Amino acid sequence: MSRISIFYFLLFLSGTSVIAQNLSLPVLEKWSCNTAFLMPAGKWESGIFQPLRYGLNKKLEIHSNAILLPLIPDAGIKIALGSRGGFVFTSDHVLSSPTIFLKLVSRKGIGGLISPEFDFPLIISISNSIIVSKPVGSGSLLTGYIGFLFAIRGYKPNPQSTIDLPLVYQRMAHFYEGMTIRSGISYKGAFSKKFFYEEGLQSFIITRSKNNFFIENSGNLMWAAGRVVRLKGGYILSYGKYPFGTHWQLWPSIDLVFGSRI
Amino acid sequence: MKSGFVSKTVLFILLIPVTFFIFHSCEMPATGFDDVEDAIFYSKDQKADVSQPDSTIRIMTWNIRFGIGRGPWSIDACGNRVTFTEAEILEGLKNIVDRINLVKPDVLLLQEVHINSTCSAYVDELRWILDHSYFNYAIYGSSWKSQYVPSDGLGRNHECNAILSRWPITEAKRIQLVLRMDQGSLVRYFDNRYCIVKAKIAIPDFESFYAVNIHTVAWATDDTKKKQLEKFKDVLDDIAQTGNRFVAGGDLNAIPPGSDSTDFCIEDMCPDESFHHPGDNPQHKAGSDYTPESDWMVPLYTSYKCAVPLSIYQSDQQAYFTHTTRPTHFWDRTLDYLFTNYRWRDGSVITHQEFLYDSDHAPVSAEFVLERK
Numbered sequence: 001m002s003r004i005s006i007f008y009f010l011l012f013l014s015g016t017s018v019i020a021q022n023l024s025l026p027v028l029e030k031w032s033c034n035t036a037f038l039m040p041a042g043k044w045e046s047g048i049f050q051p052l053r054y055g056l057n058k059k060l061e062i063h064s065n066a067i068l069l070p071l072i073p074d075a076g077i078k079i080a081l082g083s084r085g086g087f088v089f090t091s092d093h094v095l096s097s098p099t100i101f102l103k104l105v106s107r108k109g110i111g112g113l114i115s116p117e118f119d120f121p122l123i124i125s126i127s128n129s130i131i132v133s134k135p136v137g138s139g140s141l142l143t144g145y146i147g148f149l150f151a152i153r154g155y156k157p158n159p160q161s162t163i164d165l166p167l168v169y170q171r172m173a174h175f176y177e178g179m180t181i182r183s184g185i186s187y188k189g190a191f192s193k194k195f196f197y198e199e200g201l202q203s204f205i206i207t208r209s210k211n212n213f214f215i216e217n218s219g220n221l222m223w224a225a226g227r228v229v230r231l232k233g234g235y236i237l238s239y240g241k242y243p244f245g246t247h248w249q250l251w252p253s254i255d256l257v258f259g260s261r262i
Numbered sequence: 263m264k265s266g267f268v269s270k271t272v273l274f275i276l277l278i279p280v281t282f283f284i285f286h287s288c289e290m291p292a293t294g295f296d297d298v299e300d301a302i303f304y305s306k307d308q309k310a311d312v313s314q315p316d317s318t319i320r321i322m323t324w325n326i327r328f329g330i331g332r333g334p335w336s337i338d339a340c341g342n343r344v345t346f347t348e349a350e351i352l353e354g355l356k357n358i359v360d361r362i363n364l365v366k367p368d369v370l371l372l373q374e375v376h377i378n379s380t381c382s383a384y385v386d387e388l389r390w391i392l393d394h395s396y397f398n399y400a401i402y403g404s405s406w407k408s409q410y411v412p413s414d415g416l417g418r419n420h421e422c423n424a425i426l427s428r429w430p431i432t433e434a435k436r437i438q439l440v441l442r443m444d445q446g447s448l449v450r451y452f453d454n455r456y457c458i459v460k461a462k463i464a465i466p467d468f469e470s471f472y473a474v475n476i477h478t479v480a481w482a483t484d485d486t487k488k489k490q491l492e493k494f495k496d497v498l499d500d501i502a503q504t505g506n507r508f509v510a511g512g513d514l515n516a517i518p519p520g521s522d523s524t525d526f527c528i529e530d531m532c533p534d535e536s537f538h539h540p541g542d543n544p545q546h547k548a549g550s551d552y553t554p555e556s557d558w559m560v561p562l563y564t565s566y567k568c569a570v571p572l573s574i575y576q577s578d579q580q581a582y583f584t585h586t587t588r589p590t591h592f593w594d595r596t597l598d599y600l601f602t603n604y605r606w607r608d609g610s611v612i613t614h615q616e617f618l619y620d621s622d623h624a625p626v627s628a629e630f631v632l633e634r635k
Contacts, residue, residue, distance in 0.1 A: 110449070111412060112412070115414070116344070117336075160347070163410075164417055243384055244380075
């Protein structure tokens with residue numbers, strides 16, 4: 001673990017070139033999602049799980065999860081803030097509302113993730129974050145981010161109406177109580193022109209007295225099957241303090257990404 | 263050279279989750295079990311004093327309905343609630359322990375005890391009962407363990423059969439019962455996996471004996487329950503054939519042979535349901551019509567001694583009823599039993615019907631005659 005810490009620290013210190021908001025790195029051509037780099041103007045990409053992203057211009061990108069839109073309406077905007085010393089800065093802002101989804105899954109019978117005895121107010125979730133990326137060498141990219149999520153709601157939902165599943169619980173925590181401070185770091189690189197990898201670590205700190213800390217480690221491999229289709233697969237390892245106790249969980253992750261030719 | 267260092271570093275990072283995965287087995291969505299596996303032990307650091315029995319000990323069986331008393335649980339009582347608060351669960355457990363302290367059984371068989379479930383506010387009920395009673399030892403076998411049941415808002419569910427004892431428990435095993443085949447495979451994967459829990463109790467100066475606890479399926483529409491009762495008898499036969507004694511019981515979800523009333527569809531019917539009328543589908547409510555099951559308990563009565571002998575039950579059935587689904591009604595059928603292959607003290611059996619609101623089942627207790635060494 002100390003070797004990794006020293007490695008990342010040295011990378012952050014190095015800043016020998018100024019990198020503009022362009023896709024000169026092969027990994028960025030295929031995998032700019034979750035980095036400070038935007039989609040090029042007029043280009044789009046989407047995944048089954050990854051949000052639909054569209055580049056408006058050099059400074060603005062809009063995104064939304066198209067598949068979940070009917071259940072969890074959301075809209076996000078990514079704003080390029082410029083670059084300095086090799087570091088590229090972006091801010092990301094998302095508005096979403098989980099109320100339709102929560103009401104749909106609080107039901108009797110199969111699909112009832114929440115007891116039907118609970119009701120939910122209109123909940124608006126707001127997320128703001130700063131993303132910083134820095135190319136490493138000629139083929140890799142290091143990204144760090146920090147942000148906060150909070151909710152505007154009519155009343156606090158019943159704390160027993162949470163979906164106590166790893167990955168889900170921490171992303172819903174701010175609907176109930178407190179604010180979530182989310183931060184992380186990821187490293188993307190390329191094995192070849194068509195094979196890429198990513199390793200990431202992120203944490204959720206909820207501003208409340210219990211069930212307030214979660215950490216996730218993810219690793220993915222991506223294969224650029226064609227110019228517009230990419231297959232991604234990997235794992236997510238999570239740890240956190242849930243209402244039922246502390247818990248480790250390892251889940252697979254998979255996605256199909258497609259979009260404009262770049 | 264730099265890219266090689268980077269690649270090695272990335273691979274090193276990838277080893278972290280692999281290592282954690284090896285050492286921390288991640289929980290599957292629903293836990294399956296071996297046919298026979300070790301039960302889980304609980305004990306107390308500060309043991310209560312145990313007086314030496316004279317010649318008998320009291321055995322009790324009780325389905326405690328996870329401490330919600332006669333609460334309007336939507337799953338089994340046409341109710342509108344699925345989850346209960348910690349305060350409600352602890353109050354229910356306190357009532358149960360108060361009743362246990364009245365009866366003072368020496369060995370206690372419990373069913374529907376929750377260990378870490380969403381609907382019971384994640385209270386470890388077995389630990390709570392053990393810590394707030396005079397029992398020194400407990401074991402359990404999980405009958406339902408799902409990380410998340412995606413139905414009815416049940417969420418995380420961990421339910422068990424448990425055996426509590428004043429004296430040390432050894433050779434504790436969980437024995438899997440056959441799963442329901444009248445369900446789809448996805449439902450069956452997340453649903454209850456009924457089991458038998460068996461353990462040996464050793465009392466100084468007396469021959470040890472086995473305690474066997476069962477909870478069979480309630481709502482199967484095929485012969486799953488019959489197979490589970492047959493397995494129960496097989497387990498008891500194995501103990502008897504090795505020359506050992508046992509006390510066995512639990513919630514068998516079956517009524518005694520010769521019961522006057524065998525069809526409870528109308529009694530158990532929810533307001534939005536209809537049964538027995540032409541065009542009703544199904545004609546009978548799942549788990550409420552015992553008519554096709556009238557002789558399923560015969561092998562057990564024939565082979566072993568029920569604490570309530572069949573002739574006694576048939577002479578005054580209502581006095582031995584132990585269950586109802588209706589929250590405000592008196593008991594209307596017998597589903598709970600105690601058996602032995604040795605001896606009950608005559609006249610010692612009690613069906614505790616006065617414990618009317620502490621569960622949807624009344625406990626049954628009786629004095630088991632010990633065999634001196």
